[in-house]
Amino acid sequence: MTYIAADNRYDSMPYRRVGRSGLHLPAVSLGLWHNFGDDKNFETQRAILRRAFDLGVTHFDLANNYGPPYGAAETNFGRHFKDDFRPYRDELVISSKAGYDMWPGPYGNWGSRKYLLASLDQSLDRMGLDYVDIFYSHRPDPETPLEETMGALDTAVRSGRALYAGISSYSPEKTLEAARILREMGTPLLIHQPSYSMLNRWVEQGDPNLFAALDEAGAGSIAFSPLAQGLLTSKYLNGVPEDSRAAAGKSLEKSQLSEDNLRRVRALDGLAQARGQSLAQMAIAWVLRPQAGGGAVTSALVGASSVQQLEDSLAAVTNLSFTPEELAAIDTYAVDSDINLWASALDA
Numbered sequence: 001m002t003y004i005a006a007d008n009r010y011d012s013m014p015y016r017r018v019g020r021s022g023l024h025l026p027a028v029s030l031g032l033w034h035n036f037g038d039d040k041n042f043e044t045q046r047a048i049l050r051r052a053f054d055l056g057v058t059h060f061d062l063a064n065n066y067g068p069p070y071g072a073a074e075t076n077f078g079r080h081f082k083d084d085f086r087p088y089r090d091e092l093v094i095s096s097k098a099g100y101d102m103w104p105g106p107y108g109n110w111g112s113r114k115y116l117l118a119s120l121d122q123s124l125d126r127m128g129l130d131y132v133d134i135f136y137s138h139r140p141d142p143e144t145p146l147e148e149t150m151g152a153l154d155t156a157v158r159s160g161r162a163l164y165a166g167i168s169s170y171s172p173e174k175t176l177e178a179a180r181i182l183r184e185m186g187t188p189l190l191i192h193q194p195s196y197s198m199l200n201r202w203v204e205q206g207d208p209n210l211f212a213a214l215d216e217a218g219a220g221s222i223a224f225s226p227l228a229q230g231l232l233t234s235k236y237l238n239g240v241p242e243d244s245r246a247a248a249g250k251s252l253e254k255s256q257l258s259e260d261n262l263r264r265v266r267a268l269d270g271l272a273q274a275r276g277q278s279l280a281q282m283a284i285a286w287v288l289r290p291q292a293g294g295g296a297v298t299s300a301l302v303g304a305s306s307v308q309q310l311e312d313s314l315a316a317v318t319n320l321s322f323t324p325e326e327l328a329a330i331d332t333y334a335v336d337s338d339i340n341l342w343a344s345a346l347d348a
Contacts, residue, residue: 112141179218
């Protein structure tokens with residue numbers, strides 16, 4: 001059946017300006033890191049994407065190696081785009097990234113100009129797109145000069161293969177340097193994509209911290225893993241389900257389900273219930289709260305394995321406000337819990 005988007009798709013989702021750019025993103029965006037590879041049902045993928053757009057999610061986030069296998073999420077998304085979303089291309093923000101292992105040999109990883117631009121061309125081919133809206137350096141490369149990596153992003157934009165440039169998992173210091181290089185090239189840094197959740201608060205640390213660096217650079221942010229790889233949901237409150245990421249050792253290890261972490265999660269769940277939200281909804285809303293030093297996360301990036309899970313996450317936007325007392329109570333339990341799988345990138 002031909003897909004026709006809901007007429008009221010813009011009625012309930014708030015949109016936020018990205019830094020000092022003219023672009024706005026939905027408060028909650030959909031990431032295709034999991035659940036869109038060849039190991040997942042294609043029709044379930046279709047239903048999730050359709051429902052997301054009907055509820056105002058205009059931003060779909062991918063990367064070259066999302067799958068499994070590598071590239072499968074982009075290939076599958078390309079089929080969905082052709083079947084359902086091509087008439088709505090100008091209402092969509094589609095992003096991709098390169099920086100992690102993608103193909104064999106010395107040119108299929110990290111941050112060289114050769115790898116980034118070749119990967120972007122492959123991503124466009126897999127998705128059947130003329131351009132992506134945002135192209136990211138997925139992680140800093142300790143061996144490639146930052147000028148080369150940023151130069152590749154600049155070329156991507158100037159060539160029309162991307163509209164904006166972004167970075168992911170860069171330290172505050174490297175973020176400022178990357179922004180300076182891009183600014184001098186004439187391609188401003190649009191956005192940074194860090195991991196961030198109530199149990200992973202590295203972006204608030206340091207002097208400057210990442211939020212201060214982004215404010216100085218005029219860039220926005222989109223937080224991935226706001227649910228701490230599923231830990232900040234009701235899934236693990238009573239043990240480890242057989243079908244969970246932790247049971248499969250997929251981006252959440254059983255060792256991270258320590259009694260200390262679970263105690264904090266249970267306490268946070270109680271605070272969420274008092275707010276009339278699920279734990280996942282409160283976790284998303286918390287990431288989107290205004291920062292104490294000014295600014296805020298532009299968008300929270302969530303995944304979804306079902307339409308029901310997607311709808312639960314998106315319902316977070318109905319209650320994004322916190323009282324000072326609620327934030328103080330949350331801070332009692334919202335502490336770093338050794339779950340940042342991307343911490344090593346910050347040392348690159």
